[in-house]
Amino acid sequence: MFKPTVALFFLFISFSLFAQEVTVLDADSGVPISNLAIFNRDKSKITVTDFNGKSDLGIFNPNERITFQHLSYEIYATTKSQIAKRGNRVYLYLRSEELEEVVLSVSKWEQQKKNVPQKIETIDARSISFTAPQTSADLLQNSGKVFVQKSQLGGGSPMIRGFATNRLLLSVDGVRMNNAIFRGGNLQNVISIDPFAVNKTEIIFGPGSVIYGSDAIGGVMNFYTQKPHFSFTDSLAFSGKADYRFASANNESTTHAEFNFGQKKWASHTSFTYNNFDDLKMGEHGPDSYLRNNYVIQQNGMDVLVPNDNPKKQISTGYDQVNFLQKFAYRPNDTWNYNLGLYYSETSDFPRYDRLIRPTSDGQGLRSAEWYYGPQKWFMGNFQITKKGNSKFYDRVKLTTAYQFFEESRYDRGFGDVELFSTKEKVDALSMNLDFENKKLGGLHLYYGAEYVLNKVNSKGSMQNIETNATERTASRYPDGATWQTFAGYINGEYQIEPNFTLLSGIRYSQVWVDAEFEKTFYPFPFDEADIVTGAFTGSVGFSWFPRDDWQITLNGSTGFRAPNIDDIGKIFDSEPGSVVVPNPDLEPEYAYNGELGIRKNFGDRLVLKGAAYYTYLVDALVRRNFSFNGETEIEYNGELSNVQAIQNAAKAYVYGFEFGMEAFFDEHWSFSSNLTLTEGIEEDDDGTDTPARHAAPTFGDAHLVWQNQKLKADIFVNYNGEISNDDLALSEQSKDYIYASDANGNPFSPSWYTLNFRSQYQISHALKATVGLENMTNQRYRTYSSGIVAPGTNLILGLGYVF
Known part of the structure; x- marks a missing residue:
C-alpha cells in the first residue's frame, strides 16, 4: 500500500511534467496579450490568457501541437516542449490588416x-x-x-x-x-x-x-531597424538568429547573424551581415545589343580589348559588402526610454557598369579602361530619449540626436590613357530633432517639433600616372569645406470630426543656409563663393472618410520643396560623353504642388480593391541645361573638349498617374494580389519646349498567386514593365543609346518585358526555416528602364534561417 508521502511525490512529478505557465507578449512592444485562446488540433482542450498574458498549459501534453489565436495577431502554432526551450514566452506579431x-x-x-x-x-x-x-x-x-x-x-x-x-x-x-x-x-x-x-x-x-x-x-x-527586446522576467533573456543565402545569377553568398540580450531594464541587439556578389549573368532571350561582347584588360602595361568568352556574363559587376548594427536600450521606469544605435556599412570597390560599356565615337572600341566607385562607407550614431509626460502641452516628447559620416569616391581612366582621375568626398552630418505628441485636446491630436541639420563636405581631386605612380592634385568634385544647414519648425494636427471622418493638416517653415568657397587653381571661376539663404513654407491638408464600413475615400493636398544643395551649386563632373557640368551659385528652391484622391472598397473581406490618382506640378525645377562658363560654351575637362552645362532653375514639370491594387482571399490557403502603376511626366523649359521627364517610370505591375498554411508559403508571380518608345524617352536618355535596344528606325527605346517567378518558404521546425525561389524562369534578357546593368537571367535563390 502506498504511503501518503509516496503518493504526494508522484503527484508532484506528474504536475511538474504537465503544468507549465506561458506568457504571451506583443513581439514589438512586449505588452502582454490578454484574452488570447490556446487550443489543440480538435479544440477539445482550450485555455485563455489572463490580464497579464499568462496561462497554464497543464492540460496539454508536452509534444501536442497547440495553437495561439487572437483577433489582432497572427496565428501561431508550436508545442509545450518548444515553449519551454524558449523560456516559456511566446511573442506574437500584429496582423497586417x-x-x-x-x-x-x-x-x-x-x-x-x-x-x-x-x-x-x-x-x-x-x-x-x-x-x-x-x-x-x-x-x-x-x-x-x-x-x-x-x-x-x-x-x-x-x-x-x-x-x-x-x-x-x-x-x-x-x-x-x-x-x-x-x-x-x-x-x-x-x-x-x-x-x-x-x-x-x-x-x-x-x-x-x-x-x-x-x-x-x-x-x-x-x-x-530591429529593436532590442527586454526580458519580462527576472532572468536574462537571450535569443538570436543566423541566416545564409545563395543566388545563382551572381553566385551570391550572404551570411547573417544577430543576437539579443535583455533584462527588465536594459537590452542589447547586435546584427552582422556579409555579402559577396560575383559578376551578374543576364538572360538568354532578348536583344543582342545587351550582350557584353568584349571588355578591357591590361597586358604588358597596355590596354587591350578582348572578347568575352561568355557574353551573358557582365564583366565587371561583382563586389563585397559588410553591414553592422549595434543597439542598446535602457528603460529605468515607465516614463523614460533611452536608445542608442550604432550603424556601419562598407562596400568594396564596385565598377560602374554603364560607364564601362560606353563605346567610342566610331563604335569600334570602349571609351573607358577603368570606371569604378571606391568603397562606399556610412556610419551613424543615433541617440534617442523618449519621455511620457502629464503636461497639458504634451503626452510624449522625443529628442533624437545623430551623427553620420559618408564617404564615396570615383576613379576613371580612358582607354589607352595613363592618367587615372579620382575624386573623394566625405560628409559629416549632424542632426537634432525635438518632437512632441499631444492627445489631451479631445478629438484633436497635435504633433509638433523642430529640426536642425548641419552638413560639412570635404572633397579632394587627384590624378595618378599608372606607369610612374606619380600623383598630383586636380580639381575636386565639390568646393572643399562647403556647408549646408537648415533649421525648421512644424505642427501637424489630426482631428476626428466624426467616428468615420478624420481631418489631417500641417504646416512647416524651413530656413536653409548654403556656404561654399570656390578654388580657382584649376578653373577661373567668375565668382568667389556661394552664399545662399532661403526659406520655404510647406503645408498639407486632407481627409479620410468612411461613408460605409466597407468604403474609404481619401483626399489630400500638399506642397513640397527642395533647397539647392552643394551638389547643385558647386559640382564639376562629366555628365555624359562630351559634356561637363560646372558650378552655378545663383539657384533658388524648387516647389511642388500635389493633389491626390484615393478610394478603397472591401467586398466582405474576400476582395479588396484600391485605387489612387495624383497630379504634381513642380516649379523652378532644378535641371541640367546648357550653360556658358566665362562666356565659353565649351571647355576642356580631363583632357577632352566638352560642352558646358549647369544645374539651373530652368523648367517646370507636370507629373500625374494612377495606382491600382487588388487583394482576393479565396479561402484560408489561397489568395491573389496585384498592383499596377501608370506614370506620365513632362518637363517644360522656360522657352516652352516640352520633353519627357527622365524619372517617370514606365507602366509597371505584378500579380501574385499565393498558397500558405502554418508551415509552407508559396508564391508564383509575374512582374511586368511596359515600353517607353523613342518619342517618350527623355533627351538625356536618348543620348545613352548604348544601354537601350533599337527600334525599327534604329532609334533607342526601352522595350517592354515580363518575368515569371516562384518563391517559397517552409518552416522545417520551430527553429529552422528554408527559402527556395526561382526568378525569371523563362530566362528573359531585359534591362529595366534607364538602367545600365542588364537584369539577372534565371536565378535560383536558396536560403536557410535558424532561430535560437
Missing part, C-alpha cells in the same frame, strides 16, 4: 493608418524574410509599388511618382539620410541599409515636406 495598421512616418508618432489621407505602403519583417532581397533597393522593388533603376550591381535608385534621387527622402530610424551631395543623377545610398536588420519599411507616396523638410517631393522611404 491594412485599416487597423499603425504607422509612424506621417507624424513620427503612432497613428492609425486608416486615418491618414496619404498613400502609405508598409513592408514588414516577415515579408522581407519571404521575398529574400539581396539589398534594400531590391526590398523596395519587391513591394511592386516602387520602381528601381540600377547603373551597376552595387546600386539601386528608387523612383516614386515621377521623382527620384534627391527629390525623394531616405530616413533610417527617424534620421534623414539625405545629405548635401545627394545628386540628381542615380544614387546607390539605399544599399547601405541592411535588409536583414530592417524590421519595417514605410513608404509615403507624394510630398512629405511638412515633417521631413527639403527633398521630400516625390515621397519618403522610412526604414525602421
Whole structure:
C-alpha cells in the first residue's frame, strides 16, 4: 500500500511534467496579450490568457501541437516542449490588416493608418524574410509599388511618382539620410541599409515636406531597424538568429547573424551581415545589343580589348559588402526610454557598369579602361530619449540626436590613357530633432517639433600616372569645406470630426543656409563663393472618410520643396560623353504642388480593391541645361573638349498617374494580389519646349498567386514593365543609346518585358526555416528602364534561417 508521502511525490512529478505557465507578449512592444485562446488540433482542450498574458498549459501534453489565436495577431502554432526551450514566452506579431495598421512616418508618432489621407505602403519583417532581397533597393522593388533603376550591381535608385534621387527622402530610424551631395543623377545610398536588420519599411507616396523638410517631393522611404527586446522576467533573456543565402545569377553568398540580450531594464541587439556578389549573368532571350561582347584588360602595361568568352556574363559587376548594427536600450521606469544605435556599412570597390560599356565615337572600341566607385562607407550614431509626460502641452516628447559620416569616391581612366582621375568626398552630418505628441485636446491630436541639420563636405581631386605612380592634385568634385544647414519648425494636427471622418493638416517653415568657397587653381571661376539663404513654407491638408464600413475615400493636398544643395551649386563632373557640368551659385528652391484622391472598397473581406490618382506640378525645377562658363560654351575637362552645362532653375514639370491594387482571399490557403502603376511626366523649359521627364517610370505591375498554411508559403508571380518608345524617352536618355535596344528606325527605346517567378518558404521546425525561389524562369534578357546593368537571367535563390 502506498504511503501518503509516496503518493504526494508522484503527484508532484506528474504536475511538474504537465503544468507549465506561458506568457504571451506583443513581439514589438512586449505588452502582454490578454484574452488570447490556446487550443489543440480538435479544440477539445482550450485555455485563455489572463490580464497579464499568462496561462497554464497543464492540460496539454508536452509534444501536442497547440495553437495561439487572437483577433489582432497572427496565428501561431508550436508545442509545450518548444515553449519551454524558449523560456516559456511566446511573442506574437500584429496582423497586417491594412485599416487597423499603425504607422509612424506621417507624424513620427503612432497613428492609425486608416486615418491618414496619404498613400502609405508598409513592408514588414516577415515579408522581407519571404521575398529574400539581396539589398534594400531590391526590398523596395519587391513591394511592386516602387520602381528601381540600377547603373551597376552595387546600386539601386528608387523612383516614386515621377521623382527620384534627391527629390525623394531616405530616413533610417527617424534620421534623414539625405545629405548635401545627394545628386540628381542615380544614387546607390539605399544599399547601405541592411535588409536583414530592417524590421519595417514605410513608404509615403507624394510630398512629405511638412515633417521631413527639403527633398521630400516625390515621397519618403522610412526604414525602421530591429529593436532590442527586454526580458519580462527576472532572468536574462537571450535569443538570436543566423541566416545564409545563395543566388545563382551572381553566385551570391550572404551570411547573417544577430543576437539579443535583455533584462527588465536594459537590452542589447547586435546584427552582422556579409555579402559577396560575383559578376551578374543576364538572360538568354532578348536583344543582342545587351550582350557584353568584349571588355578591357591590361597586358604588358597596355590596354587591350578582348572578347568575352561568355557574353551573358557582365564583366565587371561583382563586389563585397559588410553591414553592422549595434543597439542598446535602457528603460529605468515607465516614463523614460533611452536608445542608442550604432550603424556601419562598407562596400568594396564596385565598377560602374554603364560607364564601362560606353563605346567610342566610331563604335569600334570602349571609351573607358577603368570606371569604378571606391568603397562606399556610412556610419551613424543615433541617440534617442523618449519621455511620457502629464503636461497639458504634451503626452510624449522625443529628442533624437545623430551623427553620420559618408564617404564615396570615383576613379576613371580612358582607354589607352595613363592618367587615372579620382575624386573623394566625405560628409559629416549632424542632426537634432525635438518632437512632441499631444492627445489631451479631445478629438484633436497635435504633433509638433523642430529640426536642425548641419552638413560639412570635404572633397579632394587627384590624378595618378599608372606607369610612374606619380600623383598630383586636380580639381575636386565639390568646393572643399562647403556647408549646408537648415533649421525648421512644424505642427501637424489630426482631428476626428466624426467616428468615420478624420481631418489631417500641417504646416512647416524651413530656413536653409548654403556656404561654399570656390578654388580657382584649376578653373577661373567668375565668382568667389556661394552664399545662399532661403526659406520655404510647406503645408498639407486632407481627409479620410468612411461613408460605409466597407468604403474609404481619401483626399489630400500638399506642397513640397527642395533647397539647392552643394551638389547643385558647386559640382564639376562629366555628365555624359562630351559634356561637363560646372558650378552655378545663383539657384533658388524648387516647389511642388500635389493633389491626390484615393478610394478603397472591401467586398466582405474576400476582395479588396484600391485605387489612387495624383497630379504634381513642380516649379523652378532644378535641371541640367546648357550653360556658358566665362562666356565659353565649351571647355576642356580631363583632357577632352566638352560642352558646358549647369544645374539651373530652368523648367517646370507636370507629373500625374494612377495606382491600382487588388487583394482576393479565396479561402484560408489561397489568395491573389496585384498592383499596377501608370506614370506620365513632362518637363517644360522656360522657352516652352516640352520633353519627357527622365524619372517617370514606365507602366509597371505584378500579380501574385499565393498558397500558405502554418508551415509552407508559396508564391508564383509575374512582374511586368511596359515600353517607353523613342518619342517618350527623355533627351538625356536618348543620348545613352548604348544601354537601350533599337527600334525599327534604329532609334533607342526601352522595350517592354515580363518575368515569371516562384518563391517559397517552409518552416522545417520551430527553429529552422528554408527559402527556395526561382526568378525569371523563362530566362528573359531585359534591362529595366534607364538602367545600365542588364537584369539577372534565371536565378535560383536558396536560403536557410535558424532561430535560437
